[in-house]
Amino acid sequence: MHEDSVIKWTNRWLRRRRPNDNIFKKTQRNLTWKYSMILIAFLLLFVLILYGLLYYLLIFSPTIDVRETMEQKIHGLMQDRQDDSDDSLDEYIEYYTLYDTYAMGNVLIEPSGEIKTGTSIYSASLKTLIQKARAHGTQLPVNRNQHVLLAGSAIRLPEQRQDEDNDAPKLKSFSNDALKPQPIRMIITGEPLYSKGKPIGTLYVGKDVTGSYHQFFNLMMWLGAAFLLFCALAVYFSYRMAAKAMVPIFASYEQQRKFTADASHELRTPLSVLLSSIDTLEMEESVEQNPFAAKVVHNMKEEIRRMIQLSGSLLTLARSDSGHSELHLDEHHLETEAARTVESIRPLAVAKGIELHYDLADAFVIRCDAERIRQLFIILLDNAVKYTPPGGHVSLTLEWIYEKPYGVLIKVSDTGIGIPAEDQPYVFDRFYRVDKSRTRQVEGYGLGLSIARWITEAHQGSIQVYSSPGQGSTFIVRLPV
Structure with missing residues (x-):
């Protein structure tokens, strides 16, 4: 029984x-x-x-x-x-x-x-x-x-x-x-x-x-x-x-x-305390006057930030698996959230010498969770900037889909290193990295695209990738209206 x-x-x-x-x-x-x-x-x-x-x-x-x-x-x-x-x-x-x-x-x-x-x-x-x-x-x-x-x-x-x-x-x-x-x-x-x-x-x-x-x-x-x-x-x-x-x-x-x-929930509090403690330690005069100590504290701060980001991603995926991560749906201007995300990512692109541009001329009002959609924009643009060499281009485009099923098409393109064809079916899997040797050079744990897929599917949409090695990648998201 x-x-x-x-x-x-x-x-x-x-x-x-x-x-x-x-x-x-x-x-x-x-x-x-x-x-x-x-x-x-x-x-x-x-x-x-x-x-x-x-x-x-x-x-x-x-x-x-x-x-x-x-x-x-x-x-x-x-x-x-x-x-x-x-x-x-x-x-x-x-x-x-x-x-x-x-x-x-x-x-x-x-x-x-x-x-x-x-x-x-x-x-x-x-x-x-x-x-x-x-x-x-x-x-x-x-x-x-x-x-x-x-x-x-x-x-x-x-x-x-x-x-x-x-x-x-x-x-x-x-x-x-x-x-x-x-x-x-x-x-x-x-x-x-x-x-x-x-x-x-x-x-x-x-x-x-x-x-x-x-x-x-x-x-x-x-x-x-x-x-x-x-x-x-x-x-x-x-x-x-x-x-x-x-x-x-x-x-x-x-x-x-x-x-x-x-574990992700319990780690957030002590990691936040450690980050605050390191911020306080950075302001100490003895640390500022000692270049070695300042470098050690800075590295510790960056690692703690990465751990906080990882625990946040794991908590997001765990909540999505349990069905407890509910969406707060309301009508929002998609182009507004996209513009804010582009401006927040622009300093990273400028630091690498990457040209970041977007085409958001029209108004795109859809029913969505603004916070999750902005997280989706951040994941896609951040990935594009990370894997695009200096002097490259990254673009964000929003378009209406006038064929059934009607909706909005989000396109993020880059001129980066690209993704081999044999790896493309797995890029949305958790902890999957296309090139394991780049794990240390490029920040991330292979969770971003998994979260992007969850956000898209939670909005009844779909996400796809088109890429060729050495010619860049294009991520296309379709969201229904």
Whole structure:
């Protein structure tokens, strides 16, 4: 009961639309697919084995019966003919070759073309099928190891009728309605007969397999339906197993998220105290007069600022994962927030000799969280300035989207180092750095673009990157109105 409630909670948690849900949904889909393929593979193997057994019992085994019957008839005929009995050849042929057993028919075609048959319905049916086959030019078997399936309309005994002595039913035993032509299938084999080196004809033995074929195809239909049903059940149980497999992953993820949120929150206060203490220490006369001490204090201050920024980013992502980071939506002028951000980033661009310009001629009023949108502008422009060499260009453009879905297009372009094609699908992942060797040279922990994606998706928008190594990058954000 507890496990079912955990699975239900897991499925509900997966259906909540948050940026990181894609990872868990993809993982669960992959597990479901793999489990399903394993179960379906075993089902398919079982179906193939069952198909082989049914084919052998219903289709292939009659060919063995036909061959064995032919061997018995020919062996009996030849064995007694070697005894030089006074009985006539016709009596031997009638007794050994044209004697009918149940579900078997016998036909002897003499060299003159005359056809002799047994007295059963099966022999009459076999004669009819052979005549039709010869008329259509069908190649008949010439030895007992060859088999041919003949199909057509002929007299066929109803399956429920069988004499107690297990002999072949005679034609005169049935009414005229039972002797009307019906669809029939017979497996036949043939063998030439010789007496003292002279041909006496070709013997054909056939067995009625109409019922066997009907049973086989009916069973195949039921087997196919059962296979499809069990495939659906396999997918269902695979989904359940995948959900159970994801439970410890969710539990571990929740613990990690709570730890990240708690640690980030707890670190903010002591880091702020340290930063204030270092600001106070910088004003000390002894530090100002000592260049080495001033440099050490300055470096400490910069590292603490980086730690404060990192803890703030981690706290933002942790809140976004938990769904507690609500947006304060209201109508705002997007161009105003963009202009303020550009002016705040401009000193960094000027310090690196980068030309920063923007095109914000129109008014862009949308419903958004102004603080989060400004954070989005800061992340994109700060990244562009960081990875653009001196003398480069960084631009910010706002445009209306006049096609459905309507909205605003935010474009941040630079002439920086660019992003290789193999890294572009991962630039929005947390802690991902395109070039790990630049981690120390360029500030940041690979969280900025993750936050940018969360802000965009929280506003029901999308973010994409287009880049070529050595030619710069362009980040495009679409926000609906």
